[in-house]
Amino acid sequence: xxxxxxxxxxxDEIKHIAGLARVGLDEREIKKYxxxxxxxxxxxxxxxxxxxxxxxxxxxxxxxxxxAREDGEYDFPGKSEIVALFPDKKDNFDKVKSIL
Amino acid sequence: xxxxxxxxxxxxEITAVQLAEEYFARIENMDKAIHAYLTLTKELAMEQAKKxxxxxxxxxxxxxxxxxxxxxxxxxxxxGIRTTAASKxxxxxxxxxDATVITKLKEAGAVILGKTNLDEFAMGSSTENSAxxxxxxxxxxxxxxxGSSGGSAAAVASDEAMWSLGTDTGGSxxxxxxxxxxxxxxxxxxxxxxxxxxxxxxxxxxxxxITKTVExxxxxxxxxxxxxxxxxxxxxSGDKDYTxxxxxxxxxxxxxxxxxxxxxxxxxxxxxxxxxxxTYKKLGAEVKEIExxxxxxxxxxxxIIMPCEVxxxxxxxxxxxxxxxxxxxxxxxxxxxxxxxxxxxxxxLETYLDSRRYGLGAEVKRRIMLGTYALSSGYYEAYYxxxxxxxxxxxxxFEKAFQEVDLILTPTTPTPAFKLxxxxxxxxxxxxxxxxxxxANIVGVPAISVPCGSVExxxxxxxxxxxxxxxxxxxxxxxxxxxxxxxxxHTN
Numbered sequence: 001x002x003x004x005x006x007x008x009x010x011x012d013e014i015k016h017i018a019g020l021a022r023v024g025l026d027e028r029e030i031k032k033y034x035x036x037x038x039x040x041x042x043x044x045x046x047x048x049x050x051x052x053x054x055x056x057x058x059x060x061x062x063x064x065x066x067x068a069r070e071d072g073e074y075d076f077p078g079k080s081e082i083v084a085l086f087p088d089k090k091d092n093f094d095k096v097k098s099i100l
Numbered sequence: 101x102x103x104x105x106x107x108x109x110x111x112x113e114i115t116a117v118q119l120a121e122e123y124f125a126r127i128e129n130m131d132k133a134i135h136a137y138l139t140l141t142k143e144l145a146m147e148q149a150k151k152x153x154x155x156x157x158x159x160x161x162x163x164x165x166x167x168x169x170x171x172x173x174x175x176x177x178x179x180g181i182r183t184t185a186a187s188k189x190x191x192x193x194x195x196x197x198d199a200t201v202i203t204k205l206k207e208a209g210a211v212i213l214g215k216t217n218l219d220e221f222a223m224g225s226s227t228e229n230s231a232x233x234x235x236x237x238x239x240x241x242x243x244x245x246x247g248s249s250g251g252s253a254a255a256v257a258s259d260e261a262m263w264s265l266g267t268d269t270g271g272s273x274x275x276x277x278x279x280x281x282x283x284x285x286x287x288x289x290x291x292x293x294x295x296x297x298x299x300x301x302x303x304x305x306x307x308x309x310i311t312k313t314v315e316x317x318x319x320x321x322x323x324x325x326x327x328x329x330x331x332x333x334x335x336x337s338g339d340k341d342y343t344x345x346x347x348x349x350x351x352x353x354x355x356x357x358x359x360x361x362x363x364x365x366x367x368x369x370x371x372x373x374x375x376x377x378x379t380y381k382k383l384g385a386e387v388k389e390i391e392x393x394x395x396x397x398x399x400x401x402x403x404i405i406m407p408c409e410v411x412x413x414x415x416x417x418x419x420x421x422x423x424x425x426x427x428x429x430x431x432x433x434x435x436x437x438x439x440x441x442x443x444x445x446x447x448x449l450e451t452y453l454d455s456r457r458y459g460l461g462a463e464v465k466r467r468i469m470l471g472t473y474a475l476s477s478g479y480y481e482a483y484y485x486x487x488x489x490x491x492x493x494x495x496x497x498f499e500k501a502f503q504e505v506d507l508i509l510t511p512t513t514p515t516p517a518f519k520l521x522x523x524x525x526x527x528x529x530x531x532x533x534x535x536x537x538x539x540a541n542i543v544g545v546p547a548i549s550v551p552c553g554s555v556e557x558x559x560x561x562x563x564x565x566x567x568x569x570x571x572x573x574x575x576x577x578x579x580x581x582x583x584x585x586x587x588x589x590h591t592n
Contacts, residue, residue: 009473013473014469017469017472017473017476018469020472020476021411021456021468021469021472022415022418022449022452022453022456023453023456023457023460023465023468023469024450024453024454024456024457025457025465029462029465032462033465033466033469036466036527037466037469037470037473039528040403040470040527040528041470041473043400043403043528044400044403044404044483044487046397046400047397047400047401047404047486047487047490048486050394050397050486050489050490050493052486052489052490052493055489055490055492055493056489056492057485057488057489057491057492058488058489058491058492058495059303059488060303060333061289061303061491061495061542061543061544062288062289062290062333062335062544062572062573064290064333064335067332067333069329069332076197077197078179078196078197081180081194081196082196082422084194085193085194085196085421085422085423086421086422087419087420087422087423087424087425087427088425088427094420094421096420096448096451097427097446097447097448097451098448099448
């Protein structure tokens with residue numbers, strides 16, 4: 001079912017995507033993903049044979065749209081539990097590294 | 101089965117506390133071998149069971165699920181309980197709120213035994229992607245239970261729970277149900293609120309029940325279905341008693357079969373499916389051949405749309421607000437002083453990169469990367485937009501087919517359960533395990549897997565299942581037909 005991949009992402013492309021996705025990878029993983037992602041992308045190429053002229057895209061399958069509700073506030077009971085989940089904190093603040 | 105336990109409770113043959121204790125004893129015995137559970141919630145279960153017993157003691161009427169022990173897939177939030185999604189990045193995450201389905205189950209008096217194992221973030225078809233080790237199939241410990249809701253299916257199959265909840269994005273309820281010989285129901289997209297389920301593919305995800313019988317699945321659906329202000333995609337008019345449609349009658353129902361699906365099909369799967377078709381004919385259903393010419397593109401559409409949605413949904417797991425944070429060299433499991441000497445102190449960007457590097461598993465990273473690529477500048481139209489357009493064409497196939505038939509019958513899986521390790525080296529091979537189930541998610545229709553006998557492989561009896569797909573929001577006919585087969589099964 002799967003032919004040998006003729007399409008190959010370069011190492012630099014994998015590094016670029018990993019950077020965009022904020023995923024740290026080592027050399028071994030870069031090589032592996034190069035191979036895996038290329039064969040998956042090569043496989044989904046079959047969608048190119050479908051004629052999609054004039055076809056609208058489907059993002060939401062059951063067709064409901066513009067679901068509205070009153071823009072009110074309500075109390076979330078688990079606030080202190082959320083604060084407790086901070087990996088590092090000072091008082092009630094989530095402590096992170098400086099951005100600059 | 102739920103009804104039988106319910107009767108035992110009201111006739112005081114057993115108390116809810118005793119029942120929960122029996123299940124915990126069973127788990128204690130079985131789960132070292134099966135590994136269906138990641139966390140047990142004994143305290144919560146006993147507190148819930150005591151409430152039910154108190155009601156029974158004063159002669160108060162109890163609901164059908166009150167006091168009945170079940171299990172929850174560990175990507176659904178239960179307040180105050182560790183919820184990991186089988187990922188190291190959420191190893192220490194304690195859910196600060198209940199998912200809507202949990203609120204509803206608690207209101208119905210259900211007893212929650214624990215949280216079940218899964219493929220990390222529900223990404224996989226075998227549970228081998230769990231960061232905590234795989235689940236084993238109760239019918240053959242050398243085989244996978246299927247996935248991603250493998251723990252939920254194995255728990256029910258091994259009597260470590262009476263019922264369980266799973267999530268289904270491409271087959272994650274139905275495929276493990278088939279592999280474990282139990283019933284798995286994926287409702288229509290929007291039938292059940294997704295609030296509190298850790299999102300994977302938001303346009304595909306749906307919560308549903310894994311149970312011993314179709315009636316039990318109908319009981320759970322009746323409790324968890326309905327509109328929810330916390331999920332704007334949840335549909336109105338969902339909450340009703342689905343058990344009243346289980347009449348045992350299928351006379352006049354039109355069931356479609358797709359000829360293409362029978363080509364190159366595993367001989368055992370094919371033989372069992374043909375018997376199911378015969379059974380439905382005998383029961384008076386009309387079986388018709390239909391065509392779904394675009395359905396063959398479903399898996400390709402899925403492997404674009406799903407990773408795109410994954411890359412967006414999983415961006416929040418970055419080590420900042422909760423979960424694993426790799427901030428400094430001494431948090432780093434692979435820390436090497438020599439390597440790190442030049443880059444201390446580390447930056448915020450490195451916190452993101454390293455938290456995700458060590459927190460997320462290989463398959464999860466692969467899908468995030470694939471989605472990021474497909475959505476990146478210059479590729480959006482070629483991949484995501486094209487896939488969404490083909491999705492429209494597949495939906496049109498189904499709209500046309502459902503003018504001719506009420507239900508569509510297919511195998512649930514191409515083969516019985518495969519062996520642990522058999523497909524782990526080749527992601528594409530693993531993806532093919534979902535070939536019959538994924539279409540229902542692409543088009544959003546409800547679908548159910550029902551056990552239909554077993555096949556002997558290497559001295560072990562492995563279960564088989566068939567799948568029925570119904571019209572959008574027509575769980576009534578879906579459950580009716582599934583139940584009719586269940587009470588009149590074919591004999592092997």
